[in-house]
Amino acid sequence: MKIATWNVNSLTVRLEHVLEWMESAEPDILALQEIKQTNDMFPADAFKEIGYHAISNGQKTYNGVALISKQKPKNTLTEFSDYDDFQRRILISDIGNVRIMNLYIPNGQSVESDKYIYKLSWLKALIKHIKSEQEKYKDIIILGDFNIAPEDRDVYDPEKWGEEVLCSPKERQAFSKMTDLGFVDVFRLFDQNEKSFSWWDYRAASFRRNAGVRIDLILANESLSKKCVKSVIDREPRAWERPSDHTPVIAQFDI
């Protein structure tokens, strides 16, 4: 089973990229973030035509997530219980025998910002929700745009980035809570190039200079992670005409 995540920065603009990428990559499950469209604008038919089920949790202008899958998603959730959030950032479903949690974690803007407070409270609600999912499901994959660089090696210039947003201790502590719950960042199970990133700023020729960060992640519970046979970042779509600023991340499981 091939599972992928991609922040597309507007599915309205990027639909052709997504369809073209899916044709060659042939994922079983694709989690999208920042679709930036309401559910009535979501192009479910375009995915249906190429043999996929497609569901979305969207809103106007910002945020929005979607799940595209060969198997039909079931028992879908679009909210954490006991956490009011008008921003559409989660889509959780059973696909096959796996609980899939597609996340668009808040960016936070800067550690001095109110948006950072929101990010930390959102992460707290997420940890609580993960625990409740673990009571019901054995195999869980948590994937998406985490807006957290787990380690210094996930940042092109960690000295310069310091403890700014994406790298601050409180964000990394929240990430550690997920690994403490038994989740494994499957990309790191394999030999990878130094400076492997999934996002590059549109500005200052960042992609050409490989000045990026790795914030798009795929986590699996420990027993499931043992069945992960491959995980790569596909840099190719980032080089296409009018790209998203993120590129797809893939994990292959022997299930």
Next chain:
DNA sequence: ATGGTCGGGGACCGA
């Protein structure tokens, strides 16, 4: 400095 959205100019957001 770049790109997307909404809207019809320029502010907000992204990481």
